[in-house]
Amino acid sequence: MPYFLTFLSLFIALGCGKPSDQTQDPKTQSIESNQTKRILYFGDSLTAGYGLSNYEDAWPHVLTNRINAEGYFYQMTNAGVSGDTTSGGLGRLEWVLAEKPSIFVLELGANDMLRGISPSVTKENLRSMIRQIKSLYPNTKILLVGMMATPNMGKKYANAFNSIYPDLAKEENVPLVPFILEKVATIRKLNQKDGIHPTDAGHKLVADTVYPYIKPLLEK
Structure with missing residues (x-):
C-alpha cells in the first residue's frame, strides 16, 4: 500500500470503533506485583490494543513484562482509549492520576490530526x-x-504537526519516543486485516x- 494511503487509513482507524470497544478499564488492564512502582500508559487505540484477541498482547503489556523480566518489577x-484525542485525554487525566504512577507514558495526538485540529491546540x-x-x-x-502526520494533510500541516513532539519534549524537558510506529508502519504483515492496527507481532x-x-527511567 502506498505510504500516504497506509497512513491515511491508520489515522482514520485510530478515530473509529464503538464506544463499548473503546474504553479500557485500567483496573482490569493491570499487571500487579508486590511492589509499589507503577507505569501508566495513557493513549489511544494503539495503546489500548484495538483489534487484538487478548489485550495482554498490546505493547504496554509486552513492554512491562520485558521490564519485569529484567528485575525491575x-x-x-x-x-488506552480508542478514538481518544488530546482534549479527551486532558479531560480524563486527573482520574487516571489517582493511580499515582512512577512513570507516565503519554501517547496521544493522532486523532487530533485526523480531525484536522490545529497543531497548536494539540501541542498545548x-x-x-x-x-x-x-x-x-x-x-x-x-x-x-511521538506520532507523524499523514502526507495528505499537506506539507504545511504536516510540518507543524510533526514538530509538536520534538519541540514539546525540549521545552518541557521530557524524553521522547520520536515515532511509535517506526518499525511497523506500511508493513502489511505486521498489521491486522484492516491494514491499520498492528498485529501481535507488530505490538512486539x-x-x-x-x-x-x-x-533510563526505570529504577530497581
Whole structure:
C-alpha cells in the first residue's frame, strides 16, 4: 500500500470503533506485583490494543513484562482509549492520576490530526497534561510518545504537526519516543486485516521501539 494511503487509513482507524470497544478499564488492564512502582500508559487505540484477541498482547503489556523480566518489577495500568484525542485525554487525566504512577507514558495526538485540529491546540493540550502531572506528582517521570502526520494533510500541516513532539519534549524537558510506529508502519504483515492496527507481532515491535527510551527511567 502506498505510504500516504497506509497512513491515511491508520489515522482514520485510530478515530473509529464503538464506544463499548473503546474504553479500557485500567483496573482490569493491570499487571500487579508486590511492589509499589507503577507505569501508566495513557493513549489511544494503539495503546489500548484495538483489534487484538487478548489485550495482554498490546505493547504496554509486552513492554512491562520485558521490564519485569529484567528485575525491575513494576505494576502497570493500560489507560488506552480508542478514538481518544488530546482534549479527551486532558479531560480524563486527573482520574487516571489517582493511580499515582512512577512513570507516565503519554501517547496521544493522532486523532487530533485526523480531525484536522490545529497543531497548536494539540501541542498545548499535551503541554497541559505534562504540567498537570508534574504539578500533582513531581517525582513522576514522563515519557512522551511521538506520532507523524499523514502526507495528505499537506506539507504545511504536516510540518507543524510533526514538530509538536520534538519541540514539546525540549521545552518541557521530557524524553521522547520520536515515532511509535517506526518499525511497523506500511508493513502489511505486521498489521491486522484492516491494514491499520498492528498485529501481535507488530505490538512486539512497538514495545521494542519504546524500550530504549523508557529504560533510563526505570529504577530497581
